[in-house]
Amino acid sequence: MRKTLIYLFTILLSSCQLFDKKVPDENELLQQKLQEIDWKQVDQFPSVSSCDAILDKETQKDCLFQFLSETIQARISTDTIHVLYPELDTISVKVTINSDASLIFETQKPTDSISYDIEVIDSILQDRLANFPKIEPAIKQGIKVKSQFVLPVILKVTE
Numbered sequence: 001m002r003k004t005l006i007y008l009f010t011i012l013l014s015s016c017q018l019f020d021k022k023v024p025d026e027n028e029l030l031q032q033k034l035q036e037i038d039w040k041q042v043d044q045f046p047s048v049s050s051c052d053a054i055l056d057k058e059t060q061k062d063c064l065f066q067f068l069s070e071t072i073q074a075r076i077s078t079d080t081i082h083v084l085y086p087e088l089d090t091i092s093v094k095v096t097i098n099s100d101a102s103l104i105f106e107t108q109k110p111t112d113s114i115s116y117d118i119e120v121i122d123s124i125l126q127d128r129l130a131n132f133p134k135i136e137p138a139i140k141q142g143i144k145v146k147s148q149f150v151l152p153v154i155l156k157v158t159e
Contacts, residue, residue: 037141044139046097046147064135065151068095072105072153075128081155085116093125093151099137099144105129108150 044057051063072093081088092108107121138147 039140042138042140042145042147043142046138047136048133065149068151069153071133072125072129072151073155076124076153077155081121081124084120088116088155090152090154091116091121093153094148095151096146096148097135097137098146101134101137101144103129103132103135 054060096104137144
């Protein structure tokens with residue numbers, strides 16, 4: 001019995017690859033981890049204080065977009081945009097939220113037949129959107145990251 005155990009132990013020891021394991025290279029591990037990450041999606045969308053209590057990711061995103069649209073509309077609705085371009089009812093604004101929580105607003109080129117001077121609209125936007133409420137940046141892998149999106153802003157005329 002004893003000889004059998006020694007024989008089995010010797011076979012197991014020589015057949016297993018205990019001593020032949022290759023230690024993975026740290027660059028290989030890093031590249032593998034980087035490939036696993038979906039860089040087009042964030043773990044947490046940018047947030048404003050009124051949307052912080054929402055736990056559902058999509059609902060929080062919708063809340064943010066609604067907040068941005070309403071705030072931008074309220075700030076530029078009483079401006080000269082309607083006087084300069086009465087046929088214009090919607091503009092596309094590219095919103096950039098940097099990792100340091102700074103905001104950049106840019107008017108996008110019109111996609112319809114209505115043309116307007118982007119520089120004029122941009123200057124009005126920059127003037128009216130100064131001192132915009134604070135927005136916390138998006139989070140990816142526990143790090144604050146830059147995010148961008150295009151938001152259609154409906155120009156309402158208050159009468």
